[in-house]
Amino acid sequence: MNELPKLDDLDRRILSTLLDDARVPYAEMAKRFHVSPATVHVRVEKMKAAGIIEGTEILVNTKKLGYDVCCFIGINLKAARDYHSALEKLNQLDEVVEAYYTTGAYNIFVKLMCRSIEELQFVLIDKLQAIDEVQSTETLISLQNPINRNVIP
């Protein structure tokens, strides 16, 4: 099922570089890795075609946008089969930025970003716990995010 695309050293170095900064010019990488800019171009295109590179995005400082509160919430559903309908409703909430279907203590695990504790309280009580399928929740407030990086290709 999972045929992994073969990557050589050059591919991996290009990926690592672009994971740090997607705007590094091909010519710059070409110099660093002792190949031509066109070669870098070809490799990037190949990795895009293979679905390894899915796109690019900017990194925004969420605090400067006013989002001071980050937390994780473990959700227990009344019935495990309600997963899809619950997820659909969670997807409507802008504050839910990540969701995971998990084994273990919870059915669904979500990451929430809010502008304040008051907003968190509101989202939690009036939006999240208001969802029919939700039986109970457990909240984990993050005060700091000291590590945030990517896997090593």
Add this chain to the structure above:
Amino acid sequence: MNELPKLDDLDRRILSTLLDDARVPYAEMAKRFHVSPATVHVRVEKMKAAGIIEGTEILVNTKKLGYDVCCFIGINLKAARDYHSALEKLNQLDEVVEAYYTTGAYNIFVKLMCRSIEELQFVLIDKLQAIDEVQSTETLISLQNPINRNVIP
């Protein structure tokens, strides 16, 4: 302490666009938002200077890189004051891609990416639980990640 930079509608639309795809040309955004390309350029530079835009990165499909297992691990420390030294050791582990200092049931909460369940087992037992400061851990395996997006600027 937190003086939020003022953003107008144009700034927010530029941010939203670049959050989806950091390579959308300025000229393209200029057309969409009925301003000149240079204006888009100026706004982006301002947001970079204000620290709102911290950088750019590519999105890689981690599964295609062989990282099939994603899980969250709640860590309890023997003593809360061991936070910094524990974190330093966690930072050494490539498999730890995110770490959060949290209130609630755990002292530290981390996200782990591994290539297989076997690797997870190894990392968990021989690397993570081998850290002196760690008292106990609780693992939450993610089988699916149906929501993964950014906050709305």
Add this chain to the structure above:
DNA sequence: CATGAAAATGCGAAGGG
């Protein structure tokens, strides 16, 4: 995989509302 030229994009100064 490299070369080199054409096209697209990014960039910054100078001027206008």
Add this chain to the structure above:
DNA sequence: CCCTTCGCATTTTCATG
């Protein structure tokens, strides 16, 4: 003060060997 027009520099892209 912010926006625009304009020209130059850089970068991407692609045909060819």
